Structure formats: C-alpha cells, structure tokens
Amino acid sequence: MQLYNTLSAEERAELIDQAGKKRLTLSFYAYAKIENPKQFRDDLFVEWNQLDALGRTYVAKEGINAQMSIPAENMEAFRKTLEVYPFMRGIRLNVAVEQDDHSFLKLTIKVRDKIVADGLNDETFDVTNIGVHLKAKEFNQILENPNTIVVDFRNHYESEIGHFKGAITPDVETFRESLPIIYEQLQSHKEDKNLVMYCTGGIRCEKASAYFKHQGFKNVFQLEGGIINYAKQIKEENLESKFIGKNFVFDHRLGERITDDIVSQCHQCGKPCDNHTNCENEGCHLLFIQCDECKTAMENCCSTECQEIIHLPLVEQVKLRRGIKNGNMIFRKGKSDKLVYKHSGELSDISLAISEKGKDIRQKIKVKKTFLGKAEHYYTKAQVGLFFIENQELNIGDKIMISGPTTGNEELLIDKMLVNGCENTFAKAGDKVTMRLPFRIRLSDKMYKILA
Numbered sequence: 192m193q194l195y196n197t198l199s200a201e202e203r204a205e206l207i208d209q210a211g212k213k214r215l216t217l218s219f220y221a222y223a224k225i226e227n228p229k230q231f232r233d234d235l236f237v238e239w240n241q242l243d244a245l246g247r248t249y250v251a252k253e254g255i256n257a258q259m260s261i262p263a264e265n266m267e268a269f270r271k272t273l274e275v276y277p278f279m280r281g282i283r284l285n286v287a288v289e290q291d292d293h294s295f296l297k298l299t300i301k302v303r304d305k306i307v308a309d310g311l312n313d314e315t316f317d318v319t320n321i322g323v324h325l326k327a328k329e330f331n332q333i334l335e336n337p338n339t340i341v342v343d344f345r346n347h348y349e350s351e352i353g354h355f356k357g358a359i360t361p362d363v364e365t366f367r368e369s370l371p372i373i374y375e376q377l378q379s380h381k382e383d384k385n386l387v388m389y390c391t392g393g394i395r396c397e398k399a400s401a402y403f404k405h406q407g408f409k410n411v412f413q414l415e416g417g418i419i420n421y422a423k424q425i426k427e428e429n430l431e432s433k434f435i436g437k438n439f440v441f442d443h444r445l446g447e448r449i450t451d452d453i454v455s456q457c458h459q460c461g462k463p464c465d466n467h468t469n470c471e472n473e474g475c476h477l478l479f480i481q482c483d484e485c486k487t488a489m490e491n492c493c494s495t496e497c498q499e500i501i502h503l504p505l506v507e508q509v510k511l512r513r514g515i516k517n518g519n520m521i522f523r524k525g526k527s528d529k530l531v532y533k534h535s536g537e538l539s540d541i542s543l544a545i546s547e548k549g550k551d552i553r554q555k556i557k558v559k560k561t562f563l564g565k566a567e568h569y570y571t572k573a574q575v576g577l578f579f580i581e582n583q584e585l586n587i588g589d590k591i592m593i594s595g596p597t598t599g600n601e602e603l604l605i606d607k608m609l610v611n612g613c614e615n616t617f618a619k620a621g622d623k624v625t626m627r628l629p630f631r632i633r634l635s636d637k638m639y640k641i642l643a
Contacts, residue, residue: 194236200296201639203245205561207292213263216287216294216442218419220306220394222254222318223278228302231255236300238272245295247441249306253313255279256306256394258441260295285392285419287440287447288426294442309398310367315405322388322400322411327424330387330414331433339385342373344395345439347526347535348478352446352455352465353418353436354538355389362536364526366395374406381407389414389421391438422449435540437465452542457482458530459489463544472497474512479530494529505599560592560639567623569632576628578638585618585640593628595636602641603628 198206207214225231232250246259261269273279287294325333333339334355341358343350346369350360359376361369377386386408388396396413404411414421418438425432436454437446445467457464457480464482471491479493492498500508526533561583568577576593585591585605593601608626610618618624 193240194233196297196299198297201560202562203296204293207296209561210262214260214290214292214294215263215266216258216260216290216444218258218285218287218392219273219279219282220254220256220392220397221279221282222306222397223276225250225252225254228252232300232302235272236298239269239300240298242269242272244269245298247295247297248300249303250300251303251306253318254306258295260292260442283416283420285416286423287419288422288438288449289444289447291442291444294440294444296443307394307398308365308367309370309395309402311370311398311402316401317405318398318401320401320404321397322386322404322413324415325387325412326415327421327430328428330389330421331430333385333387333412334433336385338383339387340377340380341387341389342377344369344373344388344390344399348467349391349439350538351534352467352480353434353438353449354454354540355434356540358389360536360538366399370399370402374403377408378406382409385410385412387412387414389417391417391440392419393417418449422447435542439467448546451545453544453546454539454542455480455534456532456543457485458533459485459493461532465546470494470497472500472508474500474508477527479527479533493527505597560641563591563638563640564624565638566593566595566632566634566636568634569628571631574628574631575625576632578624578626580618580620580622580624582620583640584620585624587616590641592639592641593630593632593636594639595633598630598632598636601630601632 228250235248242261242265244259244261246257248255248257273282334341341355343354343358343360344366346364347362354360359373361372363369363372386403388399390396393414393416396417400411400413418434421434422438424430432450434449435452436450437448439446446465453463453465455465456462459481462482464480466480467478468481468486468491470477470479470493475493475497477493490498490501492501500511563583563585564578564580566576567579587605587608589605591603591605593603605626608615608618608624610622610624
C-alpha cells in the first residue's frame with residue numbers, strides 16, 4: 192500500500208503534460224475533533240492517490256487544512272472522499288481564480304500539532320465562538336463604515352503584492368506574531384469599532400476571530416472563504432473589488448491576480464512588479480519579488496554572492512549548506528538587507544502599474560523534459576557512460592540532461608552513440624546506450640530528453 196509520494200516534481204510534471212487533462216486548484220479547511228490523525232492521514236492518502244490528487248495537506252487532532260490540485264474529471268469523486276466524514280459534508284471548496292495544471296506536483300499529507308501554527312492554548316478560550324462571516328457584498332458594505340477597522344492576518348510577503356484598501360498589514364513573518372501585535376494596536380477599540388479581518392482562504396480568521404472575541408472585542412467579523420472566495424464572488428456578482436493587486440498563494444504559482452493593479456516593486460531595481468521567486472542558490476532560497484529583467488541578469492538569484500555560488504561545483508555548494516547555522520538561513524521569507532526595494536508594514540493603496548494581460552504568473556519548471564532512462568555504469572578511464580533506455584526514443588541531435596544528487600543537472604548534445612554495442616543514430620526503449628561524457632556520472636543518475 193503506497194502511503195507516500197514516490198515521484199519527483201519534474202517526473203510528475205511530465206506525467207501531467209502527457210495526460211493533457213485539465214486540473215483544478217482548490218483549498219479547504221475544517222476544524223473538527225479527529226481522534227487518530229495518523230490513521231485519518233493514511234486513509235486520505237490512499238483515496239487521493241488513486242484520484243491523481245496532488246497538494247499539501249496538514250492534519251491534526253483539531254482538523255484539516257488542505258491546498259490541492261485535482262483532475263477536473265475527478266472532482267466529484269474527490270468530494271465523495273471528503274463527505275465520508277460527517278464534519279466535511281457540504282464543505283466549501285475554494286476553487287482558485289487562475290488555474291494552472293502544475294500548481295502542485297506532489298501529494299503530501301502531514302500530521303501536525305495544529306493545522307495552523309497560531310501559538311495559542313485552545314484550552315483557554317472557546318474556539319467555536321467565532322466572528323460573523325461576511326460574503327463579498329457584505330464585506331464591501333462594512334468597509335464603507337467609518338467605524339470599521341480592517342486587518343490583514345497574512346504575512347508581509349503576502350500583503351505586499353495585494354491587500355484590501357485601508358487595511359492594517361502587520362510586518363510579520365508568521366500568523367502567531369500578528370495576534371499580539373494587533374491586540375496591542377487595537378485594544379482601546381474593543382467597544383466602539385468593527386474589527387473586520389481577512390486572510391487567504393479563511394482558516395487563520397476562524398481562530399483569530401475567536402481569540403479576539405475572547406479578548407473582549409464586541410464586534411468581530413471575518414471574510415467568508417478569504418480572498419479566494421471573495422474574488423470568485425465579485426466576479427460572479429459584478430461587484431467592485433476593494434482588494435487591490437494579487438493574492439499570494441502557497442503553490443507553484445505563488446500568486447493569482449485579483450485586479451490588474453501592480454502595487455509592489457522589484458526588490459532589486461524598483462520597477463513595478465509583483466512576481467515572487469525563490470533564490471536559485473539552494474543555500475539561500477530567499478523568497479523575494481523579481482522582475483523579468485533582473486531575473487535574467489541575476490540568474491534567478493537575490494544577490495551577486497548567491498549568483499557566484501550557483502556556478503560552483505555542486506559538491507562545493509553542498510558543503511556551504513552544511514551545519515545548523517547555515518541551515519537556519521534557508522527558506523527565509525523575504526527579509527534581507529540585499530533587497531533595496533522591499534516594503535512591509537504600512538503599505539500604499541496606490542497602483543504603480545497595470546499588469547500585462549494573459550501573462551503567466553507562476554514560476555515555471557526551468558527545463559521541460561521527458562524521462563528516458565537510468566545510468567547503469569560509468570567507465571572511468573574511458574570516460575564513457577552506459578544507460579538503459581526505459582521510455583521514449585533517443586536520436587542523434589537530441590539534447591539530453593543527466594541528473595543526480597551528486598552530478599547535478601548536466602546537459603549534453605548527442606552527436607555519437609553506441610546502441611547495444613553498435614554505432615547507431617537512434618535508440619528505443621529496451622536498448623542499452625553508451626556515449627562519451629565530459630563529466631562523471633553515478634548509478635543513481637537519470638537521463639532526460641530536453642524538449643523544445
């Protein structure tokens with residue numbers, strides 16, 4: 192019984208492309224009492240894996256929080272896997288505004304202490320005593336009330352590219368940081384103001400609204416289904432969008448456009464831009480905003496130091512990443528003194544530019560390729576590699592990539608090869624191919640054909 196993902200992101204992307212089926216990106220959550228999260232997790236994995244469902248899901252004794260990619264044709268079957276459980280019958284599935292077949296490339300379901308890290312002791316207050324849910328039209332109306340304070344319960348890298356006009360946007364990196372900051376800022380308005388909150392899909396506001404009601408706030412409201420559901424409703428009902436810019440999402444797209452306004456800048460040159468990227472240096476992996484020009488000039492890196500590192504041999508790069516001190520520097524969320532034009536905290540509602548229509552906003556897989564086969568031997572003195580072809584055909588003139596954890600990603604143009612011991616111009620599945628290589632390979636390496 193398969194209980195864990197076994198394919199790499201690149202392999203999964205190839206299978207999705209080959210299938211040619213439309214996929215839907217969606218998210219959902221539910222607070223409920225789950226007695227055995229591990230068994231619940233395993234049962235879901237088995238069911239979802241059979242439906243080719245991908246995504247990232249957290250399960251805990253307090254409930255489930257999921258962001259998924261589902262083949263459109265399997266949507267009803269997927270919903271049935273949820274409705275087996277009473278607490279998910281009729282659950283709202285927040286379908287993404289912009290669809291992308293590669294939004295998720297692995298199925299990951301993890302058991303956690305909490306489905307959202309909030310730092311709260313749930314035993315000290317009633318987590319079910321939540322704020323009033325508001326649909327898009329109601330949310331727009333309450334924002335017009337001068338006694339309303341609207342708060343963004345997302346992090347700085349989320350609110351920077353898009354937010355509701357006039358919202359308080361805390362300069363925080365985690366949800367748990369925002370709770371005491373907002374309380375300190377608003378504690379004198381417990382009686383006289385409407386505390387209106389929003390987040391990406393609604394889950395953070397479920398807990399935050401209960402917390403603030405426990406702290407004595409009388410008029411607490413939350414956006415039902417978060418920004419994702421709001422965007423859907425304003426489109427269906429032809430309402431004005433009080434949200435400006437792009438909604439940050441936690442998949443390969445890193446954002447979906449709500450309005451055409453660009454409210455943020457490239458962190459390196461200051462040009463209007465709202466496309467996030469992760470630094471190409473795996474020992475940094477900094478999340479930041481980068482325009483196409485800087486992306487090309489800096490080779491997807493956040494700094495010249497990281498740009499120099501990515502050109503080192505892979506073995507040297509791995510050495511630089513070793514150690515707890517270095518490891519703690521990885522996966523920072525957009526705070527670095529190298530980012531000259533980074534903004535957070537109080538943000539402007541002024542549009543800096545209008546986005547280009549139809550432009551793809553997700554980070555694409557860098558090289559589109561298809562799996563060919565695996566390395567079987569490397570003859571050190573002759574510098575010759577032996578490969579077994581498992582899939583597709585290999586022809587003279589093809590460009591290939593040989594990839595492995597130690598080898599890295601090495602590209603090569605095929606100008607000569609031996610097929611089953613004889614020189615030939617093509618090889619098919621089942622053939623053994625030998626060729627000279629200007630680099631060493633390992634038995635764990637895989638060979639891919641790079642597609643035009």
